[in-house]
Amino acid sequence: MPIRLADLPRRRYGMPGNAACPGCPETMGLRYVKMALGDNVVLVIPAGCSSVIQGIVPKSGINFPVLNIVFASAASSAAGMEAAFEMMGKNYNVVVWAGDGGTADIGFQSMSGAAERNDNIIYICVDNEAYMNTGIQRSGLTPYGAWTTTTYAGKTEKKKPLPFIMIAHNVPYVATASVGYPQDFIEKLRKAASIKGFKYIHLHAPCPIGWRFDPGLTAKIAQLAVQTGVFPLFEYENGKFRLSSYSGMYRNPQKRAPLAEYLKLQGRFQPVLKDPEKLKGLQEEIDAMWRWIEMLEKYGPQALK
Numbered sequence: 001m002p003i004r005l006a007d008l009p010r011r012r013y014g015m016p017g018n019a020a021c022p023g024c025p026e027t028m029g030l031r032y033v034k035m036a037l038g039d040n041v042v043l044v045i046p047a048g049c050s051s052v053i054q055g056i057v058p059k060s061g062i063n064f065p066v067l068n069i070v071f072a073s074a075a076s077s078a079a080g081m082e083a084a085f086e087m088m089g090k091n092y093n094v095v096v097w098a099g100d101g102g103t104a105d106i107g108f109q110s111m112s113g114a115a116e117r118n119d120n121i122i123y124i125c126v127d128n129e130a131y132m133n134t135g136i137q138r139s140g141l142t143p144y145g146a147w148t149t150t151t152y153a154g155k156t157e158k159k160k161p162l163p164f165i166m167i168a169h170n171v172p173y174v175a176t177a178s179v180g181y182p183q184d185f186i187e188k189l190r191k192a193a194s195i196k197g198f199k200y201i202h203l204h205a206p207c208p209i210g211w212r213f214d215p216g217l218t219a220k221i222a223q224l225a226v227q228t229g230v231f232p233l234f235e236y237e238n239g240k241f242r243l244s245s246y247s248g249m250y251r252n253p254q255k256r257a258p259l260a261e262y263l264k265l266q267g268r269f270q271p272v273l274k275d276p277e278k279l280k281g282l283q284e285e286i287d288a289m290w291r292w293i294e295m296l297e298k299y300g301p302q303a304l305k
Helices: 025-037 049-053 071-088 101-105 108-117 162-168 182-193 215-227 245-251 259-263 267-273 276-304
Strands: 041-046 066-069 093-099 122-127 173-178 199-204 234-237 240-243
Touching: 025 041, 025 049, 025 093, 025 122, 025 182, 025 215, 041 049, 041 071, 049 093, 066 071, 071 093, 071 101, 071 108, 093 101, 101 108, 101 122, 108 122, 122 182, 162 173, 162 199, 162 276, 173 182, 173 215, 182 199, 182 234, 199 215, 215 245, 215 259, 234 276, 240 245, 240 276, 259 267, 259 276, 267 276
Parallel strands: 041 066, 041 093, 093 122, 122 199, 173 199
Antiparallel strands: 173 234, 234 240
């Protein structure tokens, strides 16, 4: 039976007085983590927006036990914590909750090492596609053509294909998810919690401040990213790749949303909409990603070697 949000616990997970911006996708995502895993979860959070959302010690704006850690060592710290819990006979889901900078850039070596060791943790990359907490600077996960405070004319490099890089690590479970499709995210979290070893979930998290859109549109823009094929939802489990049902609409021209519908709602993509060459470059980035998906469906992880 599909998960119904109405049947999930309705406890308060983002507490009054948290420091999140209006329309923040991270508070949405944290709510779904708690709905999926309950109280049996400990977060490891490197520097980023969620460090600030918590507020000032000794109080907290999120209803989780949290270890706040430096940018570069979230995954290794989580692995150590999980090993300690195992030695103590305690069964907790240790979850890294890290932004794109703390995952694709500064924290990549730590995460890659944990994946290579197959440490028993869940790693969630909360991908808002820039360093939002420190002033909207570009990251390795900023898409081609997007405006940031360090790419005024639009980013000239392609987005790092991080979920595919993690599949190439040959870990037990890799998935993509979106704050716009909470049931899908919750199902994937629960599946990840049932698997022993390293699990990676790449969560698409549109940021109203950095992406320059109305805070009331967070869920809509997250859904459009899936419906236009910009952010496909899929799972890789023990060598088998599966496209999630929500992403099937991209392959049906009658159901596929136009790319411009997604771009026009965001101020950061105005350079792309005004420049046919930039628009072509962004479409090439999306097409390349879908070619990888087709290869994975046909050949499995060997397609990435």
